[in-house]
Amino acid sequence: MILELADIRIQPGKQAEFDAAIQRGLDRVISRATGFRGYKVNKGVESPERYLLTIFWETLENHTVDFRQSPAFQEWRAMVGPYFAVPPTVEHFTLLTKSR
Template identity: 40%
Template sequence: MIVEHAILQVRPGQSATFEAAMTKARALVASQPGFHSIEVRQSDDDPERYLLLILWDSIESHRDGFRASPEYQQWRALLHHFYDPMPVVNCYGRSIFP
């Protein structure tokens, strides 16, 4: 299992519009092979900052599947203009706890 993680900093005043777009974008990622779940949490400290967590079967499902798909292009069109700066996406695999 892979955990995709990103901190999404949304442009000031755009949180409500971003959340509506993320609701639409959710279906795009959820339809992908290897997808397990998506979670988006708003920061209590900064209402324009969000934590994105997506669980995948494998790094290949994320990188070679979703990122190479037409649905990812739709995801980008829906969401990327909200970010300032563009988020750094990291993927985590092995858990240190059994």
């Protein structure tokens, strides 16, 4: 299992619009992608324009190849991209340990 972590900064004052757009994009586009296993979105308290999007993928290639090189990626970016203040920082992780 691979965890994708996207650190997203949006334009000030666009939170309500972005909240709807990211939910729509996750439900309509990303959730249908090959290897998709789930997601979580966290919204900043001290920084309300900051979001942490975590997506669980079966393999790294499910994200970097199957999704990123598909037309679905362009559809996703068309939904959420207009709200970005800067391009998101995206990294991938594997699980080392977790609580019970």
